[in-house]
Amino acid sequence: MEIKVERLDFEMADISGSRFQKVKAEELNFDNVNMAKTQINNANMRGMALNDVNMSELRISDANLSGTEIKNANFSHAVIDHVHLFGTEFRNVVLPMEGDGNYNPNGVYKPISFINCDLSNSQLTNCNLANMDIRDCDISGLKINGVLVEDLINKK
Template sequence: MECERLEIVEAWKIIEAKHACLDYSKIEASGAEHMHWEDVSLVGTKIMNANMSHFEVDGAQMGGAYIHNIGIPKEGDLHYNPDIAKLPVRFEHCDFHGAQFTKCDLSNVELMDCEVKGMKINGILVEDLLKLISE
């Protein structure tokens, strides 16, 4: 099967693709709201300078993923929306074993029913900190 190049400029299109190869596609300065991706390979995909409010990822394998410079926009930022800024980011049923969080704002983060064995904060085991508090 030969790959066809399709260029869409200044147009409103709804694309329905099934069993299609969209590898190496590039979308810039465009709307892509309410898209639904199911059973797709996004290996090597980059999303940059995007407003991802209400974005959801479910059932994804993210080994080797690199997520950086992410946060809730502050007042004055390009994508700031006061209604969205109040909403928390949620992670549920995720396996982050061996993950590293570096220079992240974890203010008011709440861990509920999470396994913390071996988890360290600035090199100190959380288990040891919890023992100190309970003594």
């Protein structure tokens, strides 16, 4: 089967409901585009760059995000399920500030949850862990500022 090569240039166009199957779509450029409710399945997105995007209610499953760098992203109400994250960095992960779309003046937000995760050999640096609740976790070797948590618990 021969692939048809065609360069498309859309501006001020509505291509909602379009389908792309078995398509080579490398080096695409989307600028000021509404892609709400778009589904991407079985895709190679290695090296993809997303900048200034709203990813609230995003669903990612069965994904390899190894080596991914996530900075200044809005993932409110997102679900990330069964992903490989080794070598991934999350930087400047903060709650919404006044003026942000999801800002709540009462400061009440749904908690961030890690469920059935292997975070062994991970590092948390300069993070606010106030009121964090750790339950039913293997804490062997867990250190906080160089102090083994097991030693603190055993001193009770």
